[in-house]
Amino acid sequence: MPRGEFIRTSTAMSGEADFTEVDENGERILRFSGRLTVARLGEVPARLEELGVAPVRADLSAVERIDTIGAWILHRLERDHGTEITGASDHAKQLLKHVCSADEPQPARLDDRNLIVRTVEQVGAATIEALSSLKGLLAFFGGLMIATGSVIRHPRRLRLNAVVQRFESVGLAALGIVGLMSFLIGIVIAQQGAVQLRQFGAEVFTINLLGRITMRELGILMTAIMVAGRSGSAFAAQLGSMKLAEEVDAMRTIGIPPMEALVLPRVLATTLMMPLLGFYAAIMMIMGGGLLCWYELGIPPATFISRIREVVPMTDLWVGLIKAPVFGFIIGLTGCYFGMQVEGNNEQVGLKTTAAVVQAIFLVIVLDAFFAIFFSSIGWI
Amino acid sequence: MSEEPIISIQDLKNTFGEQGVHEDLDLDVRRGEILGVVGGSGTGKSVLMRSIIGLQEPAAGEIRIFGERIDMATAEENLDLRRRWGVLFQNGALFSTLTVAENVQVPLREFYKYLDEQLLDEIATFKVVMTGLPADAAPKHPSELSGGMRKRAGLARALALDPILLFLDEPTAGLDPIGAAAFDELIAELKEALGLTVFLITHDLDTLYTICDRVAVLADKKVIATGTIEELLATDHPWIQEYFNGPRGRAAVAAQG
Numbered sequence: 001m002p003r004g005e006f007i008r009t010s011t012a013m014s015g016e017a018d019f020t021e022v023d024e025n026g027e028r029i030l031r032f033s034g035r036l037t038v039a040r041l042g043e044v045p046a047r048l049e050e051l052g053v054a055p056v057r058a059d060l061s062a063v064e065r066i067d068t069i070g071a072w073i074l075h076r077l078e079r080d081h082g083t084e085i086t087g088a089s090d091h092a093k094q095l096l097k098h099v100c101s102a103d104e105p106q107p108a109r110l111d112d113r114n115l116i117v118r119t120v121e122q123v124g125a126a127t128i129e130a131l132s133s134l135k136g137l138l139a140f141f142g143g144l145m146i147a148t149g150s151v152i153r154h155p156r157r158l159r160l161n162a163v164v165q166r167f168e169s170v171g172l173a174a175l176g177i178v179g180l181m182s183f184l185i186g187i188v189i190a191q192q193g194a195v196q197l198r199q200f201g202a203e204v205f206t207i208n209l210l211g212r213i214t215m216r217e218l219g220i221l222m223t224a225i226m227v228a229g230r231s232g233s234a235f236a237a238q239l240g241s242m243k244l245a246e247e248v249d250a251m252r253t254i255g256i257p258p259m260e261a262l263v264l265p266r267v268l269a270t271t272l273m274m275p276l277l278g279f280y281a282a283i284m285m286i287m288g289g290g291l292l293c294w295y296e297l298g299i300p301p302a303t304f305i306s307r308i309r310e311v312v313p314m315t316d317l318w319v320g321l322i323k324a325p326v327f328g329f330i331i332g333l334t335g336c337y338f339g340m341q342v343e344g345n346n347e348q349v350g351l352k353t354t355a356a357v358v359q360a361i362f363l364v365i366v367l368d369a370f371f372a373i374f375f376s377s378i379g380w381i
Numbered sequence: 382m383s384e385e386p387i388i389s390i391q392d393l394k395n396t397f398g399e400q401g402v403h404e405d406l407d408l409d410v411r412r413g414e415i416l417g418v419v420g421g422s423g424t425g426k427s428v429l430m431r432s433i434i435g436l437q438e439p440a441a442g443e444i445r446i447f448g449e450r451i452d453m454a455t456a457e458e459n460l461d462l463r464r465r466w467g468v469l470f471q472n473g474a475l476f477s478t479l480t481v482a483e484n485v486q487v488p489l490r491e492f493y494k495y496l497d498e499q500l501l502d503e504i505a506t507f508k509v510v511m512t513g514l515p516a517d518a519a520p521k522h523p524s525e526l527s528g529g530m531r532k533r534a535g536l537a538r539a540l541a542l543d544p545i546l547l548f549l550d551e552p553t554a555g556l557d558p559i560g561a562a563a564f565d566e567l568i569a570e571l572k573e574a575l576g577l578t579v580f581l582i583t584h585d586l587d588t589l590y591t592i593c594d595r596v597a598v599l600a601d602k603k604v605i606a607t608g609t610i611e612e613l614l615a616t617d618h619p620w621i622q623e624y625f626n627g628p629r630g631r632a633a634v635a636a637q638g
Contacts, residue, residue: 038493038543039464045500067543068511068575069504076503091576098574102507104516345524347477 015064017044021055028055030083033062036070045073054081061087071095075103133341133359140337144267147259159265166269170231171277178226182281185222186288189213194296203297207304210289211312219282220274220320221368224327227270227277228360232335235266236356239339240349248340258340267332274328275321282320315380323371327364334360385448387412387546387578388433393442395428402428404602406442415572415579416607417589419624420599426582427471429599430548433580434468435459446546464492466546467539471554473531475523481509481534482519488541504541512537513567529560533567540571546578553585561585565592586625586633598624 015035022029034040058077060066066089075096077083088096151158193206239262242248248258286308293299299307338356342348386409393406402425410416420426431437433444435451444451446462454462475484482505489496489504496504509519512533523531532552539547552568553561569592572579583589589596589610597607600620606613613621624630
């Protein structure tokens with residue numbers, strides 16, 4: 001048996017949908033055969049699109065099987081070309097009727113519009129979104145202040161257990177990762193400083209570089225980024241899923257203000273833990289850098305420590321310690337704010353958590369720039 | 382054609398750790414019927430459905446769908462079987478990042494790559510309309526729909542590939558009585574038009590009375606009885622009697638007139 005013939009019989013056996021065009025008494029007729037089902041349609045829809053002459057009649061008597069998608073293809077033929085359908089089995093007639101009754105004009109897809117229009121719209125929507133989230137954050141800040149005021153007037157309303165629990169998760173549990181990260185960053189700074197300063201024979205100034213940059217800037221900044229990633233995101237996710245499960249609404253109906261019970265302990269925890277973690281991070285960075293100075297530059301630890309005490313002014317410590325609680329407050333506030341913004345579905349939890357972290361880090365860095373200008377202008381250089 | 386059951390379960394055993402859910406469970410689903418599955422909470426109705434559709438591996442026993450053992454099927458055969466059934470999960474289980482139309486198109490795109498975009502859009506729209514939703518629900522995201530509409534959209538996705546077997550997990554739960562009655566009617570109508578066999582888990586007595594051809598009762602880790610409601614009422618199992626003759630059961634009968 002020739003090869004070509006074998007292939008032809010095998011496709012015929014599998015019942016692939018097919019049609020032939022015949023002219024009968026000058027009328028164009030389509031004879032369908034095989035299975036008009038989604039699995040076997042193959043090229044049929046594409047071939048029907050390319051028909052030159054509108055068929056007068058479609059004959060289904062050789063069709064083995066048909067499903068709704070096959071029926072839709074035929075319905076399209078009937079609707080667009082006025083083709084008469086004959087030889088349909090009862091089942092096919094029923095499906096055709098069913099599909100016909102479900103034919104409604106195609107709704108427009110949102111992304112069918114012009115690219116420029118869409119881009120402009122997206123920029124506009126993003127701007128409005130950014131502004132409204134900033135406005136919302138401000139309103140949330142106000143709400144938190146009111147809650148703080150009422151807790152100060154009624155100190156017994158402070159949920160001490162919740163606060164202490166947050167201390168643990170924000171502060172204590174972060175010691176390991178913050179410590180390790182800071183230690184390694186200290187080594188990197190000292191190493192880079194030593195390499196560059198050695199070119200001028202000034203490698204001893206590595207100690208100045210390390211002591212001042214860690215106490216003033218990096219200790220707090222890196223910790224803030226870490227806390228935003230660890231705790232800010234956790235706050236957003238926790239509050240978001242509580243919001244979805246209507247736990248927050250349940251609280252309100254019982255008469256517990258969520259601001260006091262959920263938000264205040266969290267913001268308090270980040271505000272109070274940030275200075276402690278930031279100071280600890282700075283010390284760890286100095287230790288890491290000190291180790292490198294000892295190993296690479298041969299400066300013994302005792303000399304290193306006394307040099308650090310000479311070159312780092314007390315104001316550097318204050319700069320760090322003043323910034324830290326502000327950053328902590330911002331992180332806690334944005335985390336809780338975005339958590340409380342969750343509405344609708346689970347997808348929102350992910351989106352808002354991401355937004356919380358991004359926004360918190362952004363605000364922290366913007367504020368850090370302002371602080372830098374402020375402190376240098378008051379002479380704490 | 383011989384009266385071979387479309388689903389046949391023999392000696393099914395399911396366990397979660399120490400706890401047995403099913404033991405020596407037998408059940409047949411006949412071609413072209415709507416089989417209602419009832420049972421108290423925790424009797425493993427959903428687990429039964431999950432083991433039939435292959436989401437839960439049974440500890441022992443044999444499940445045949447269309448005459449084939451699903452646990453013995455190769456990955457390819459399994460895929461082939463899956464095209465022949467549709468599943469509506471309890472809350473619709475629509476993909477939340479996709480629109481309703483895109484949800485309906487997911488199975489079509491996965492299995493039939495040759496369908497062009499225009500045809501896919503048309504198919505999605507008529508499937509959506511077929512399940513009783515307005516056509517303009519198609520470009521919306523699931524979060525913009527009400528619970529009842531989401532179920533209909535889930536049904537549209539379950540019907541995307543024109544299955545011959547449909548699994549419904551509590552389709553009317555959480556719907557108001559009017560919506561539930563409309564959904565029952567829709568299922569009966571689609572079953573007639575498309576020649577479906579329906580495996581229907583429900584708690585809704587009205588659903589059982591109006592559209593189910595037979596009812597299977599799950600209790601004591603097995604199917605204790607299968608038959609029409611009249612046949613079930615003739616048995617003297619206390620749970621069945623309480624279920625159908627309780628206040629709600631009697632109300633459902635009264636509603637049937």
